[in-house]
Amino acid sequence: MAEQPAHKxxxxxxxxxxxxxxxxxxxxxxAFGFALxxxxxxxxxxxxxxGKTSGRYESxxxxxxxxxxxxxxxxxxxxxxxxxxxxxxxxxxxxxHPGEATTVNFYxxxxxxxxxxxxxxxxxxxxxxxxxxxxxxxxxxxxxxxAAGQNTKMPLVFIVDQDLPSHITxxxxxxxxxxxxxxxxxxxxxxxxxxx
Amino acid sequence: xxxxxxxxxxxxxxxxxSGISRWLxxxxxxxxxxxxxxFSFTMFLLGGTxxxxxxxxxxxxxxxxxxxxxxxxxxxxxGLIMVFGAVMPAFVGLANWMIPLMIGAxxxxxxxxxNWSFWLLPCAFLILVSTLFMxxxxxxxxxxxxxxxxxxxxxxxxxxxxxxxxxxxxxxIMGAINVIATVLNMRAPGMTLMKMPMFxxxxxxxxFLLIAVMPVLAGVVTMMLMDINFGTSFFNAAGGGDPxxxxxxxxxxGHPEVYIMILPAFGAISHIIPAFSRKRLFGYASMVYAxxxxxxxxxxxxxxxxxxxxxxxxxxxxxxxxxLLIAVPTGVKVFNWVATxxxxxxxxxxxxxxxxxxxxxxxIGGFSGLMLAIAPADxxxxxxxxVVAHFHYVLVPGAIFGIFASAYFWLPKxxxxxxxxxxxxTHFWLSFIGxxxxxxxxHFLGLAGMPRRIPDYALQFADFNMVSSVGxxxxxxxxxxxxxxxxxxxxxxxxxxxxxxxxxxxxxxxxPSPAPYHxxxxxxxxx
Numbered sequence: 001m002a003e004q005p006a007h008k009x010x011x012x013x014x015x016x017x018x019x020x021x022x023x024x025x026x027x028x029x030x031a032f033g034f035a036l037x038x039x040x041x042x043x044x045x046x047x048x049x050x051g052k053t054s055g056r057y058e059s060x061x062x063x064x065x066x067x068x069x070x071x072x073x074x075x076x077x078x079x080x081x082x083x084x085x086x087x088x089x090x091x092x093x094x095x096x097h098p099g100e101a102t103t104v105n106f107y108x109x110x111x112x113x114x115x116x117x118x119x120x121x122x123x124x125x126x127x128x129x130x131x132x133x134x135x136x137x138x139x140x141x142x143x144x145x146x147a148a149g150q151n152t153k154m155p156l157v158f159i160v161d162q163d164l165p166s167h168i169t170x171x172x173x174x175x176x177x178x179x180x181x182x183x184x185x186x187x188x189x190x191x192x193x194x195x196x
Numbered sequence: 197x198x199x200x201x202x203x204x205x206x207x208x209x210x211x212x213x214s215g216i217s218r219w220l221x222x223x224x225x226x227x228x229x230x231x232x233x234x235f236s237f238t239m240f241l242l243g244g245t246x247x248x249x250x251x252x253x254x255x256x257x258x259x260x261x262x263x264x265x266x267x268x269x270x271x272x273x274x275g276l277i278m279v280f281g282a283v284m285p286a287f288v289g290l291a292n293w294m295i296p297l298m299i300g301a302x303x304x305x306x307x308x309x310x311n312w313s314f315w316l317l318p319c320a321f322l323i324l325v326s327t328l329f330m331x332x333x334x335x336x337x338x339x340x341x342x343x344x345x346x347x348x349x350x351x352x353x354x355x356x357x358x359x360x361x362x363x364x365x366x367x368x369i370m371g372a373i374n375v376i377a378t379v380l381n382m383r384a385p386g387m388t389l390m391k392m393p394m395f396x397x398x399x400x401x402x403x404f405l406l407i408a409v410m411p412v413l414a415g416v417v418t419m420m421l422m423d424i425n426f427g428t429s430f431f432n433a434a435g436g437g438d439p440x441x442x443x444x445x446x447x448x449x450g451h452p453e454v455y456i457m458i459l460p461a462f463g464a465i466s467h468i469i470p471a472f473s474r475k476r477l478f479g480y481a482s483m484v485y486a487x488x489x490x491x492x493x494x495x496x497x498x499x500x501x502x503x504x505x506x507x508x509x510x511x512x513x514x515x516x517x518x519x520l521l522i523a524v525p526t527g528v529k530v531f532n533w534v535a536t537x538x539x540x541x542x543x544x545x546x547x548x549x550x551x552x553x554x555x556x557x558x559x560i561g562g563f564s565g566l567m568l569a570i571a572p573a574d575x576x577x578x579x580x581x582x583v584v585a586h587f588h589y590v591l592v593p594g595a596i597f598g599i600f601a602s603a604y605f606w607l608p609k610x611x612x613x614x615x616x617x618x619x620x621x622t623h624f625w626l627s628f629i630g631x632x633x634x635x636x637x638x639h640f641l642g643l644a645g646m647p648r649r650i651p652d653y654a655l656q657f658a659d660f661n662m663v664s665s666v667g668x669x670x671x672x673x674x675x676x677x678x679x680x681x682x683x684x685x686x687x688x689x690x691x692x693x694x695x696x697x698x699x700x701x702x703x704x705x706x707x708p709s710p711a712p713y714h715x716x717x718x719x720x721x722x723x
Contacts, residue, residue, distance in 0.1 A: 015305050018377040025407045026369055033415025033445060037430060040441050049508045050440065080434055081348075121433055127508060178434035 048130035051123040053173075056141060057134035057159065065099040066162050072170045073160065077106060080178035084112050085146070087120075087177045090153065098162040101136065106175065108144065109151035117180040118144045120154075125172045132161035133171060140175065145183050211713050220315070223307035225292045226711060228314050230610070232289025233603075235317060237679070239281030240596075242325070244672050246274040251634070251668040253651050254661050267651035268336035269328065275339025276357075279457065280364050281321050283591065286599045287460040288313075288371045291399050294606065295375065297704035297711060298393045300384030300720040305377035313370035320363035327353035338649055340450070343431035343442040347423045354424060358417045365410045372406035375399055384703070386722035390484070393702055394477065397484050398463030401491045405452045405459075408495070413449040416442065440505050447498035455494045458558075458590065459487055461598025462529060465551050467702065468605050469533050472548035473540030474699035479532040486525035486532075493522045503574045512571040519569035523562065530559055543698075546620035550601035553593055553628055561589030564639065579649075582642025588635045592671075593628075600627070600678070605700075607685050608692030612710030615685040623681060626674040633667025 044050040073096055075089035086109040096102045110116050120140040124130045135141075139154035146152060160171070212218045212227065222228060249270045253261045262270070292310065296303055304310050327334040332351035335341065346354055379400045383392070392400075419430040419442075429435025431442045470477045477483065499507055499515040507515070533555050542548070564586040568574055577583060600623075607615050637660035642648075646657045653661065695705035703722075707715050 015377045015381055018380055019306070019373060022373040022376055022407055026411050028411075029408055030411035030415050033412040033448075034419075036412075036445050036448070037419075037441065040438070040444060047508075049511070050438070050506070119434065121436075127506070176433065180434070 049127050051125055051127045051130055051174075053122050053124050053130055053133055053135060055135075056138075057136050064162070065097050067097050069098055069166075070095045071098060071160050071164065071168070073102075073158075074170065074172045075104065075106070076172060076174040078174070078176050080176050083118065083177055083179045085110055085116070085118060085177060086151075087118075087175075096160055098160045098164055101157055101159050103137075103155055103157045105153040105155055106139065107151065107153055108146060108177070110146035110148060113148045115145065115147045115183050117183050118146065118177045119180050120144070120175040120177045123174045123176070125174065126168065129164060129168050129171045132164040132168075133173070134159045134161060143180055221311070223303070223311050224713065225296050225304045225307065225310065226610075226713065228304075228310050229289045229291075229293030231314055232285050232292060232317075235314075236282050236286035236289055236599075239277050239285070239321065241675065241679075243274050243277035243282055244675060246270045246277070247668060248672050250274060251665040254653070255665040256662070257653050257655055257658050259652055262651070264651045265333060265336060268338075268649065269334040271649050272335045272338055272341075273324070273328065276324065276335070277321070278591070279339060279453070280361075281317075281324075283457045283595045283599070284368060285317060287399075287402070287457075287595075288368075290395075290460065290464065290599070290602055290606075291371070291375055293610065294704060295378055295396055295399060296382070297609075297707065297715060298396050298702055299379065299382060299387055300703050300716045300722065301378060301382035302714065302716050302719075304374050305382055306374045309370050310374055313367045313374065316363050316367040316370075320360045320367065323356050323363070324360035327351075327356050330356070340446060341417075341420070342446070343420060343423070343439050347420050347431055350424070355421065358421045358424075361417045362414055365414045368406050369410050372403035372410070375403040376407075379403075384716070384719040384722050390481065391722060393463075394466035394480070394483055395460065395463035398459045398466075398487050401487050402456050402459045405456050405491055405494070409449040409452040409456075412445060413453075416445045416449065419445075440502075443502045443505060444498070447501045448495075450501065451498045452491070452494040454587075454590070455490055457595045458598075459491070461554070461595050461602075462487060464598055464602040464605070465533065465554055467700070468547045468551040468601050469536050469555075471605070471697045471700035472543050472545060472551070473537045474542075475536055475540040476701075477532070478535035478538075479528070482528055483532055486528040489525040490522060493518060493525070497522065500569055500571075500574070503571045504578045516569055516571045520566060523566055526562055530555060530562075545604070545617060545697075546615070546624055547601045547605035549621065549624045549628075550597045550604065553624070554597045554601060557593030557597070557632075558590060561586055561591075561594060564589060577642060579647055580642035581638040581646045581648055584648050585635050585638035585642055588638070592631050592635065597627075600624075603682070605697070606704070607682065608696040609704060609709050609711055611686045612692055613685050613687075613689040614692050614696060615681050616689065619677065619681045619684075623674060623677045626677070627671055630667050630669075630671030630674055634664050634671050635667070637661075637664045637667075 044052045045054060072093055074093040075091065077087045077089050079085060079087055086107070088107050090105040090107055094102060094104060108118065122138070122140050124133055135156065135158045137155060137157035139156065144152075144154060212222070212224065219227065219231060249262060250267065253259070253267055292304065295301075330353040332353060334353060335346070335351065335357045337345040337350055379392070379396055419428070422428040423430050423432060423437075429437040431437050431439050433439065466477055466483060497515055497519045499511060500519045503512055503515075564582065568577055568583065568586055604615060604620055641657055641660050641664075644657065646653055692709040694708050696709070697705075703720060704711075706720070
């Protein structure tokens with residue numbers, strides 16, 4: 001709150017000046033509303049909340065495997081609205097040691113009679129573990145084209161960080177598969193790849 | 197100081213133009229204030245009618261009157277119309293009428309923009325209400341229009357709803373700029389900021405809130421517009437967006453918005469209670485700082501509306517404590533009002549009755565708000581009728597009783613006649629009883645687990661719902677009495693003196709009643 005000293009009269013202000021400042025505020029807040037979109041992603045990325053796992057992990061040092069500890073990683077797969085594919089993890093869960101690279105596969109099948117493109121969006125629970133779950137290879141980094149009637153095994157390579165807080169003994173990775181339409185259309189609209 | 201203004205004005209200016217052009221083209225703050233108030237009351241009756249449809253359907257379990265699709269349109273339109281059509285324009289109307297009179301200004305600072313910002317509103321609501329007659333029906337996703345319910349699954353009329361929100365947002369922003377320019381530039385000589393009447397203070401802060409959050413609302417509906425029509429994916433997970441983002445952006449607007457709807461009422465009540473207690477307002481400076489503190493805190497609490505979407509524990513704790521903190525400045529205000537009444541020589545005319553009911557019932561709404569703010573408990577209450585009870589307790593006896601109190605308090609100044617006190621007291625008591633009958637049982641319904649926005653319910657909720665519906669019909673029909681009282685008062689009655697109230701203070705009471713078309717052409721001197 002701008003406050004005037006009681007003994008001095010307020011300096012004369014022109015309406016134009018007030019309007020200018022107010023409009024600057026309006027434009028600024030409108031822009032802020034849109035700035036919240038990238039800010040939200042950055043904030044979720046840094047803090048790992050919201051279960052958004054990050055993109056491709058480049059290991060910087062040879063990681064040591066902590067053989068004394070095991071973490072259970074469970075996999076879930078579900079379809080987005082109107083997605084007709086068969087989509088499921090080959091293994092429901094695996095026991096891993098922190099630091100060790102593990103490969104698992106997801107099975108996808110396009111039972112329709114048209115060529116389609118799918119995009120899987122990951123989410124990790126509990127979100128506290130998100131920062132400690134690294135994917136070095138994931139089918140979710142790219143869109144997945146499947147011709148009519150075709151099926152495929154899609155690989156995921158991940159490392160659970162040794163720094164995973166000790167109270168977390170179980171991680172659940174969930175993928176939702178979305179229909180991205182026909183192959184050509186989908187390639188033109190590719191927006192998600194770097195988002196992982 | 198009062199006599200100076202008006203005799204002078206009559207020589208140079210004529211009165212209002214005649215016919216419809218007076219209202220279409222007017223730049224007079226009193227005309228525009230009147231139009232805002234009439235518009236607001238019209239919307240209040242329309243939104244109220246929708247509430248009656250809702251309560252009629254909920255009178256008994258099972259579906260009797262409307263289909264669930266139409267029921268959802270009713271809850272959505274009721275909320276939108278009451279928030280944006282009834283409460284906000286009513287306060288802008290009061291601001292137009294009273295701020296220039298209270299600070300000794302001849303008019304609002306930007307009178308032509310004032311005219312425009314009013315006439316945008318009927319356009320916006322014509323668009324909004326017309327969606328009821330469109331194919332696919334009106335918006336049916338609740339007044340909070342959460343994505344993807346409103347984007348992927350919304351009716352085709354959603355685009356019209358978005359434009360209506362844009363237009364009313366522009367109107368609100370222009371109104372807010374006008375208030376800020378008027379208050380900063382047009383105060384009478386000697387009226388420093390800390391001598392301003394409380395209503396002016398609360399409106400100045402409200403105007404800053406409007407400028408801060410209405411553009412964010414415009415932004416979020418623009419994102420919806422693009423998601424629906426231009427293939428973007430702000431809120432669509434399939435394209436890399438996030439529906440939870442919608443809730444963050446919406447409530448970043450939404451929480452300050454609820455203070456926009458209550459702060460001007462705080463201001464008006466801070467005039468009415470001293471007037472009928474015949475004492476000065478207790479703790480003026482602390483009242484000003486409390487309003488400022490509430491406004492600042494309102495930007496830091498938005499996620500308490502979304503504890504159940506999966507906010508991390510640290511976030512829940514932050515938003516819980518920040519929310520609980522708002523009780524402190526609010527408590528300062530409530531205690532100051534009580535201290536103002538303490539050992540005053542009280543009389544209980546209609547404005548005072550509404551003001552006292554405001555203090556008591558708003559506090560009840562505040563307390564249920566504290567219950568909802570407690571994150572672990574909120575998981576039980578979230579999206580139940582307890583929430584409905586809470587926000588109706590702060591909006592009906594809060595915002596709306598504040599508007600009624602203001603209307604009765606200043607009606608003699610507006611019309612030049614006293615309103616019918618007996619009828620006004622009847623209006624108060626019927627409203628008071630009806631409102632409590634309608635909304636108090638909703639607390640129990642919510643605690644027992646009845647979800648909100650649902651046209652049918654389990655049998656064990658039947659009795660409380662019937663009581664609630666009876667109360668709602670009583671409250672709703674009583675408002676026609678208010679219309680009668682105002683029309684009667686406008687047409688004649690006992691002549692009102694310049695200051696009809698013993699204890700009322702302020703520049704607005706120093707000009708004759710009714711307030712002449714032009715006032716304070718020469719600014720009064722404030723000591």
